[in-house]
Amino acid sequence: xxxxxxxxxxxxxxxxxxxxxxxxxxxxxxxxxxxxxxxxxxxxxxxxxxxxxxxxxxxxxxxxxxxxxxxxxxxxxxxxxxxxxxxxxxxxxxxxxxxxxxxxxxxxxxx
Amino acid sequence: xxxxxxxxxxxxxxxxxxxxxxxxxxxxxxxxxxxxxxxxxxxxxxxxxxxxxxxxxxxxxxxxxxxxxxxxxxxxxxxxxxxxxxxxxxxxxxxxxxxxxxxxxxxxxxxxxxxxxxxxxxxxxxxxxxxxxxxxxxxxxxxxxxxxxxxxxxxxxxxxxxxxxxxxxxxxxxxxxxxxxxxxxxxxxxxxxxxxxxxxxxxxxxxxxxxxxxxxxxxxxxxxxxxxxxxxxxxxxxxxxxxxxxxxxxxxxxxxxxxxxxxxxxxxxxxxxxxxxxxxxxxxxxxxxxxxxxxxxxxxxxxxxxxxxxxxxx
Numbered sequence: 003x004x005x006x007x008x009x010x011x012x013x014x015x016x017x018x019x020x021x022x023x024x025x026x027x028x029x030x031x032x033x034x035x036x037x038x039x040x041x042x043x044x045x046x047x048x049x050x051x052x053x054x055x056x057x058x059x060x061x062x063x064x065x066x067x068x069x070x071x072x073x074x075x076x077x078x079x080x081x082x083x084x085x086x087x088x089x090x091x092x093x094x095x096x097x098x099x100x101x102x103x104x105x106x107x108x109x110x111x112x113x
Numbered sequence: 114x115x116x117x118x119x120x121x122x123x124x125x126x127x128x129x130x131x132x133x134x135x136x137x138x139x140x141x142x143x144x145x146x147x148x149x150x151x152x153x154x155x156x157x158x159x160x161x162x163x164x165x166x167x168x169x170x171x172x173x174x175x176x177x178x179x180x181x182x183x184x185x186x187x188x189x190x191x192x193x194x195x196x197x198x199x200x201x202x203x204x205x206x207x208x209x210x211x212x213x214x215x216x217x218x219x220x221x222x223x224x225x226x227x228x229x230x231x232x233x234x235x236x237x238x239x240x241x242x243x244x245x246x247x248x249x250x251x252x253x254x255x256x257x258x259x260x261x262x263x264x265x266x267x268x269x270x271x272x273x274x275x276x277x278x279x280x281x282x283x284x285x286x287x288x289x290x291x292x293x294x295x296x297x298x299x300x301x302x303x304x305x306x307x308x309x310x311x312x313x314x315x316x317x318x319x320x321x322x323x324x325x326x327x328x329x330x331x332x333x334x335x336x337x338x339x340x341x342x343x344x345x346x347x348x349x350x351x352x353x354x355x356x357x358x359x360x361x362x363x364x365x366x367x368x369x370x371x372x373x374x375x376x377x378x379x380x381x382x383x384x385x386x387x388x389x390x391x392x393x394x395x396x397x398x399x400x401x402x403x404x405x406x407x408x409x410x411x412x413x414x415x416x417x418x419x420x421x422x423x424x425x426x427x
Contacts, residue, residue, distance in 0.1 A: 021123050021124050021126075021127045021211075022123070022124065024123060034380050035380050035381075035383040035385065036326075036379075036380040036381055036383075037323060037326075037381070037383050037385035037386050037389055038383065038385060039380075040319055040322055040323065040389065041319060041385070041389045041392070041393070045311075045315070051380070053379065053380045055290075055379055056290060056291055056293075057290060057293055057294060057379060057380070057381075058380075059294075060293060060294025060295075060297070060298060060322070061294070061322070063294075063298060064294065064297055064298060064301060064318045064319075064322055065315070065318070081291070089298070090124075
């Protein structure tokens with residue numbers, strides 16, 4: 003499934019990387035611990051997390067994730083957004099909780 | 114094009130500035146020019162539309178469609194101002210090409226006048242200009258990256274020795290969360306350019322990132338990350354000069370951490386860093402001397418069979 007279809011279905015707001023929404027999503031991962039995401043999230047996955055700070059970008063870029071979905075409307079700073087843009091990382095924001103996002107992703111067939 | 118190339122092309126459309134891809138050679142007519150002259154200008158220059166200028170101001174666009182209407186009405190001697198479109202949408206030369214693309218889509222026009230910051234006409238943009246601009250930029254980007262890859266890969270072949278190693282050193286400042294991960298990103302990029310298997314690159318990235326973050330979070334004065342790459346293995350060495358780990362055995366237990374709360378709130382300090390490194394690398398050695406410093410070495414073999422297939426989750 004394409005990232006753009008997911009962003010539309012869940013009404014996610016692209017904070018960075020709006021030009022990279024046509025990537026294929028290979029699966030998902032959820033955790034607020036960066037070490038866990040580093041080890042557990044695979045290439046092309048979406049990572050659902052409450053963390054919206056700068057270091058999320060490094061983990062997403064190193065793991066070549068399709069996108070990071072920042073939940074519960076956690077603010078993403080301008081620094082973080084511009085770093086993400088620079089590194090080619092897609093940051094999507096939503097007021098939904100992590101639990102709700104994962105449920106909707108699962109229903110969409112992202113498994 | 115492969116899917117990555119398509120993505121690259123999409124990015125380029127965002128990056129390209131209209132001013133870099135527009136046609137600068139400006140051929141214009143005045144509102145009093147006859148449609149007959151317009152026909153001649155279009156034919157001479159093999160173009161399909163012209164900006165209409167009065168006293169250096171853009172007042173309209175006359176296109177081949179307008180010419181056809183004049184021909185049908187048998188009014189080739191009419192002035193341009195009776196046939197031109199005067200509601201002219203313009204784009205700025207500093208704007209991204211993607212803006213022009215959406216303007217073409219919405220307005221259904223075949224060309225857009227380009228203006229500078231002061232609103233002066235500086236060029237004309239057609240969808241063909243965008244296609245050519247993207248193709249040129251794509252070719253440039255491709256050649257640059259290929260050339261880099263070629264140079265890096267041949268380092269090992271061009272240097273004669275019994276064993277050649279490439280050593281990369283990175284300085285890791287303490288508590289600088291804005292630059293944290295920079296060393297690992299640069300190391301990863303180098304490995305990709307060296308043509309190292311992506312599965313190996315991923316394992317090295319996990320090891321180097323965790324080691325880098327440990328220095329950022331825990332060291333007294335920062336430290337160093339050193340990667341040695343040779344034809345058989347990649348060794349990642351991370352060291353600092355304090356404070357040292359009081360209980361190395363405890364530090365290797367999943368979930369054990371001494372990170373303060375504010376660091377945990379950022380999602381670090383889960384007590385999984387060293388555990389991840391151990392699970393990912395083929396070999397890991399951790400030495401620490403309280404108050405003097407910590408040295409961590411992790412080795413990942415390049416040849417299949419020699420090490421783990423990795424900590425893969427895909």
